[in-house]
Amino acid sequence: MAEAASLGPGRHEARERALGLLYEGEVRELTGPELLAGLPIAPHAYVVAAIRGIDIDRSTIDDLIERNLEGWTVARLPSVDRAILRLAVWELVAQPDVPAPVVIDEAVELAKEYSTERSSSFVNGVLDAVARQVRDLG
Numbered sequence: 001m002a003e004a005a006s007l008g009p010g011r012h013e014a015r016e017r018a019l020g021l022l023y024e025g026e027v028r029e030l031t032g033p034e035l036l037a038g039l040p041i042a043p044h045a046y047v048v049a050a051i052r053g054i055d056i057d058r059s060t061i062d063d064l065i066e067r068n069l070e071g072w073t074v075a076r077l078p079s080v081d082r083a084i085l086r087l088a089v090w091e092l093v094a095q096p097d098v099p100a101p102v103v104i105d106e107a108v109e110l111a112k113e114y115s116t117e118r119s120s121s122f123v124n125g126v127l128d129a130v131a132r133q134v135r136d137l138g
Contacts, residue, residue, distance in 0.1 A: 010044070015087065015106055017043055018050040019114065022083035031055055054090045061089045068129040080115045081123065088127050092134050100131040 021043070025035040032055025036048060054061060062074045065085050074082060088107035091098060104127045111119040 011046075012106060012109070014044045014046040015110060018047045018087055019080075019083055019110055021047065021051055022054065022087060023079060025051070026079055026083065049094075050087060050090055053094050054086050057090065057093070058086070061086050061093070064089050064093075064130050064134065065126060068126045068133075078115065078119070081111065081119050084110050084115065084119075084123055085126060088123070089130055089134075092127070092131055096135075100135045104128060104131060 021035055024030075025032065028035075030038070032051040036042075036051055042048065065082075066072075066074050069077075074085075077085070084107050087110075088103050091103045092100060095103070104124060107127055108120045108124050111123040115123075
């Protein structure tokens with residue numbers, strides 16, 4: 001997986017920016033490098049690491065998500081939920097210094113803010129299952 005990046009101050013804002021770029025990349029059908037190259041100002045190092053890491057490891061990330069969906073595929077998920085899950089799964093795998101509950105809480109907050117009313121509990125359930133697998137939480 002991609003190299004870890006320090007979040008430092010503004011962690012939530014960096015995640016929001018990464019989420020927005022992931023969504024934009026999907027809508028515009030751009031790869032991570034294409035998306036980053038088109039930005040007038042380079043984003044926070046975390047955002048760059050997330051976009052690149054998700055682009056490089058998308059099949060592994062999507063597989064982890066899909067193994068924890070019941071009756072769904074990653075392709076059928078709403079775009080925002082898919083982006084939130086990809087970001088959080090990347091972070092669970094590539095950012096072991098960030099506690100799993102923090103990753104999950106942040107993803108749930110993003111779902112509450114940017115997706116449907118029911119998405120936050122859905123995101124929580126999927127990420128809890130993924131975290132148990134990749135973080136050896138039992």
